[in-house]
Amino acid sequence: MRERRYVVRRILKPSAELIWFSRLDPQEKRLVRDAIDRRECAQAPYSHYHVGAAVIGRGTVFVGCNVERASYSQTTHAEQGAIDSLVATYGPTPIDAIAVAGAPAGCPWRLDEMEREPSSSPDWDEAVSGAAFPCGQCRQIIWENANGNRDLPVLCAVQRTGWVIRTTIGTLFPYPFGPDDLGLKIFR
Ligand SMILES: [Zn+2]
Numbered sequence: 513m514r515e516r517r518y519v520v521r522r523i524l525k526p527s528a529e530l531i532w533f534s535r536l537d538p539q540e541k542r543l544v545r546d547a548i549d550r551r552e553c554a555q556a557p558y559s560h561y562h563v564g565a566a567v568i569g570r571g572t573v574f575v576g577c578n579v580e581r582a583s584y585s586q587t588t589h590a591e592q593g594a595i596d597s598l599v600a601t602y603g604p605t606p607i608d609a610i611a612v613a614g615a616p617a618g619c620p621w622r623l624d625e626m627e628r629e630p631s632s633s634p635d636w637d638e639a640v641s642g643a644a645f646p647c648g649q650c651r652q653i654i655w656e657n658a659n660g661n662r663d664l665p666v667l668c669a670v671q672r673t674g675w676v677i678r679t680t681i682g683t684l685f686p687y688p689f690g691p692d693d694l695g696l697k698i699f700r
Pocket of ligand 1: 589590591646647648649650651
């Protein structure tokens with residue numbers, strides 16, 4: 513039988529690293545801090561899982577949190593809320609980075625301790641299990657406003673610690689479907 517060869521459409525360059533909060537650059541710190549703060553606003557009486565998100569677009573930060581409804585399917589996710597706020601302000605606009613912080617209600621994050629140096633060494637497996645990554649639906653939503661930038665930073669705060677997983681939308685969503693596939697450019 514003849515061997516079939518498949519062409520990989522894009523070369524994947526997965527990337528993810530664990531960084532302590534105080535070592536992030538000022539813009540990334542602002543996004544992570546805003547995402548953590550915004551969890552406080554979550555309306556999550558069903559899941560009791562609070563998520564905050566912050567995006568930057570046109571140099572301005574917009575925030576969102578999860579908002580649940582009794583019908584469940586009408587729940588708004590934090591990432592979507594943040595991106596939709598940006599669009600409601602400026603119209604269709606690409607984002608430059610996004611931060612997400614998710615954890616059960618009441619989970620403490622100590623921003624003052626995060627500004628200091630870490631007291632423990634990083635543990636990748638622990639960090640991955642303590643971080644809330646954007647869900648599948650939100651990866652699509654982030655991609656739609658990434659303007660084709662597979663390297664768009666996605667910062668996921670690890671609950672109860674100052675560790676942050678810095679990855680990219682291309683890593684989280686390696687074979688996306690988006691406006692390009694329909695021959696569209698939605699940003700000027
Ligand atoms: Zn989501």
